[in-house]
Amino acid sequence: MTETPDLGAPRIWVLIEQDAGQVHPVSWELLGAARRLASELDGEATCVEAVLPGYGVRHLAAEAFRYGASRVYLLEDPVLALYRNLPYALGVSRLAQTYRPEILLIGATTLGRDLASTIATQLETGLTADCTELTIDPKLRILAATRPTFGGNLMATILCRKHRPQMATVRPRVLPLPEALPRGATGEILAVELDLREADLPVRRLRLIPGAERLNLEHAQVIVAGGRGLGGPDGLTLLRQLADLLGGIVAVTRPLVDAGWISADHQVGQTGKTVRPKLYIAAGISGAVQHRVGMGDANLILAINRDPEAPIFQIAHLGIVGDLHEVIPELIRQLQTLRAGDSP
Amino acid sequence: MHTIVAIKQVPDTTHVRIDPETGTLIREGVPAVINPYDRHALEMAIRLKERFGGTVTVLTMGPPKAAEALVECVEQGADRAILLSDRKFGGADTLATAYVIAHAIAAIQVEDPADLLLFGKQAIDGDTAQVGPGVATRLAVPLITYAMRIESLDPATRTAIIHRRIEQGIEVLETTLPALLTVEKEIATIARAPLPNLVRAAHYRPETWDATTPVPFDPARIGIKGSATIVSKAFTPPRKEPGERMSVAESGLTRVVGQALQRLVTAGVLSSAPATAPRDESNA
Ligand SMILES: Cc1cc2nc3c(=O)[nH]c(=O)nc-3n(C[C@H](O)[C@H](O)[C@H](O)COP(=O)(O)OP(=O)(O)OC[C@H]3O[C@@H](n4cnc5c(N)ncnc54)[C@H](O)[C@@H]3O)c2cc1C
Ligand SMILES: Nc1ncnc2c1ncn2[C@@H]1O[C@H](COP(=O)(O)O)[C@@H](O)[C@H]1O
Numbered sequence: 001m002t003e004t005p006d007l008g009a010p011r012i013w014v015l016i017e018q019d020a021g022q023v024h025p026v027s028w029e030l031l032g033a034a035r036r037l038a039s040e041l042d043g044e045a046t047c048v049e050a051v052l053p054g055y056g057v058r059h060l061a062a063e064a065f066r067y068g069a070s071r072v073y074l075l076e077d078p079v080l081a082l083y084r085n086l087p088y089a090l091g092v093s094r095l096a097q098t099y100r101p102e103i104l105l106i107g108a109t110t111l112g113r114d115l116a117s118t119i120a121t122q123l124e125t126g127l128t129a130d131c132t133e134l135t136i137d138p139k140l141r142i143l144a145a146t147r148p149t150f151g152g153n154l155m156a157t158i159l160c161r162k163h164r165p166q167m168a169t170v171r172p173r174v175l176p177l178p179e180a181l182p183r184g185a186t187g188e189i190l191a192v193e194l195d196l197r198e199a200d201l202p203v204r205r206l207r208l209i210p211g212a213e214r215l216n217l218e219h220a221q222v223i224v225a226g227g228r229g230l231g232g233p234d235g236l237t238l239l240r241q242l243a244d245l246l247g248g249i250v251a252v253t254r255p256l257v258d259a260g261w262i263s264a265d266h267q268v269g270q271t272g273k274t275v276r277p278k279l280y281i282a283a284g285i286s287g288a289v290q291h292r293v294g295m296g297d298a299n300l301i302l303a304i305n306r307d308p309e310a311p312i313f314q315i316a317h318l319g320i321v322g323d324l325h326e327v328i329p330e331l332i333r334q335l336q337t338l339r340a341g342d343s344p
Numbered sequence: 345m346h347t348i349v350a351i352k353q354v355p356d357t358t359h360v361r362i363d364p365e366t367g368t369l370i371r372e373g374v375p376a377v378i379n380p381y382d383r384h385a386l387e388m389a390i391r392l393k394e395r396f397g398g399t400v401t402v403l404t405m406g407p408p409k410a411a412e413a414l415v416e417c418v419e420q421g422a423d424r425a426i427l428l429s430d431r432k433f434g435g436a437d438t439l440a441t442a443y444v445i446a447h448a449i450a451a452i453q454v455e456d457p458a459d460l461l462l463f464g465k466q467a468i469d470g471d472t473a474q475v476g477p478g479v480a481t482r483l484a485v486p487l488i489t490y491a492m493r494i495e496s497l498d499p500a501t502r503t504a505i506i507h508r509r510i511e512q513g514i515e516v517l518e519t520t521l522p523a524l525l526t527v528e529k530e531i532a533t534i535a536r537a538p539l540p541n542l543v544r545a546a547h548y549r550p551e552t553w554d555a556t557t558p559v560p561f562d563p564a565r566i567g568i569k570g571s572a573t574i575v576s577k578a579f580t581p582p583r584k585e586p587g588e589r590m591s592v593a594e595s596g597l598t599r600v601v602g603q604a605l606q607r608l609v610t611a612g613v614l615s616s617a618p619a620t621a622p623r624d625e626s627n628a
Pocket of ligand 2: 438
């Protein structure tokens with residue numbers, strides 16, 4: 001890739017993440033965001049394009065067109081059959097050096113975080129991780145990436161002024177899934193040679209030990225969540241009883257994971273999962289911003305906290321000021337009565 | 345066997361509180377700790393030293409106060425500790441931070457090449473998880489993130505087999521050495537520091553490197569100057585209208601819970617049938 005192509009219009013790129021030919025939905029969420037950013041920039045003039053690395057993945061380009069990509073850079077090679085940091089990063093970085101996208105968006109998944117950091121280093125550019133909002137700065141006409149920060153109950157908007165591409169990662173489910181265009185939407189496929197040999201790659205996958213069934217918090221309709229107010233692992237038992245009655249899943253705040261009470265896949269928040277259930281019960285959770293960004297979009301939030309000043313009440317639709325060790329057993333009792341009355 | 349471990353001193357986030365009046369962070373009394381993942385990385389390095397002999401070097405970039413964290417690492421069993429500290433390093437984003445750490449590691453390796461570089465999977469203050477990958481990329485060594493177990497390691501053939509946690513399960517990878525791993529807590533459980541370490545640490549002073557000595561860093565690539573990103577503004581998230589609130593103390597337990605349930609029924613979020621939704625297996 002030595003010759004410089006006619007760069008033409010500015011480009012926004014989205015990395016399409018796939019595993020065994022299945023696209024991770026976060027890629028479509030990002031394409032939706034890219035389209036919105038393009039129209040904020042200057043409407044028609046900016047191209048939204050997708051980068052698709054893998055092997056035997058050409059058929060996925062059609063899907064990328066349906067989510068709004070006008071061009072798909074197809075990086076197909078046997079060395080890309082399974083994700084590995086080096087060949088994936090080199091492939092995308094070289095492509096970016098040739099086509100110079102303005103913006104490159106990647107899902108903040110395990111794969112995406114690993115890959116994005118490496119690409120940003122290879123391209124010597126800025127990367128904002130785990131953004132909760134992407135917009136165009138109206139004055140500077142560049143990407144404004146917002147993420148919660150440790151500065152306290154704060155959000156920070158981060159800019160990358162001089163380096164290109166401007167890179168950002170976004171967690172799954174933070175952005176809405178856009179509507180797909182009707183079938184038949186098309187675009188251009190540009191197949192790119194990778195030019196890497198297996199023998200030159202330092203890491204090889206020997207095997208995969210499949211994980212237990214994934215806990216699907218992201219798509220749960222009912223979530224019963226607890227925080228430090230549970231007081232100890234026993235409090236979790238109480239939550240599980242309520243969750244079972246409601247057909248819901250148990251979630252927690254980060255300190256509970258850090259304390260080893262429960263596995264990390266139950267954590268909601270900035271460094272956990274983003275959820276959008278119909279009902280989110282938050283018991284003994286103070287409502288720190290890092291937790292709220294993961295659950296603030298729930299349809300109905302019921303907070304139970306004995307501190308009337310707890311910030312969780314600012315976002316709860318329904319709040320109960322009281323001790324969860326009284327309130328939850330009573331909830332369970334009344335629910336059982338309700339259910340008993342329902343059945344003939 | 346020489347292992348280099350990068351550690352960071354961070355505020356203990358479990359002690360961080362938000363002032364409900366002002367909505368800002370209460371910083372007073374928040375203790376500084378070694379980033380928890382980094383302690384496990386160091387422990388792994390110590391285990392490897394026990395098995396193969398050799399040395400463990402720790403380094404950190406931070407304010408002078410971060411020397412405390414390095415002394416703690418010596419207590420835990422590190423042999424050599426280096427503090428990269430200079431005002432000019434300040435205000436660095438991950439790009440500039442990774443440059444400084446990579447450059448320092450390259451300098452250490454001139455005299456004592458490393459077989460393994462260990463980093464935490466992320467630092468709990470910013471959670472970017474970018475510094476480890478950034479350093480691996482700059483040093484052109486293989487990167488394995490989210491490493492949770494070293495199945496085998498052979499300094500002679502310079503290969504290792506590493507378990508890595510991914511969404512689909514656990515990936516078992518073979519890599520050449522030297523390699524850089526960013527680690528999960530399971531990589532090694534932390535043992536109590538033996539007494540001789542404590543005695544040694546009591547007298548230990550970490551080496552301090554600044555931006556020019558003993559190795560010069562490229563002034564254009566460090567600190568704020570070397571950073572690609574800037575924070576353009578910080579703001580408190582807009583508040584929603586507060587919802588309805590009931591108090592057990594004022595209205596009584598049965599009544600409050602009854603009313604809340606009624607609201608849930610009206611909102612249609614309670615299926616009246618008992619749970620049929622997919623059960624959460626890992627709850628068991
Ligand atoms: C970079 C970064 C990332 C983070 N990522 C996440 C994340 O992804 N997810 C996350 O959750 N956190 C995250 N955190 C941590 C977050 O800042 C908070 O520390 C955490 O969410 C607080 O958890 P908590 O509400 O369980 O605990 P606390 O803040 O201690 O709150 C406990 C609450 O329980 C109430 N309570 C106590 N006893 C009872 C009782 N008997 N009955 C009723 N109420 C009671 C108290 O009034 C209090 O409000 C992150 C922090 C940082 C710095
Ligand atoms: N200032 C620093 N000094 C030394 N190591 C660091 C520093 N910042 C980050 N690291 C290392 O990089 C890892 C990931 O940090 P981060 O990218 O900030 O999430 C940490 O667990 C440390 O091992």
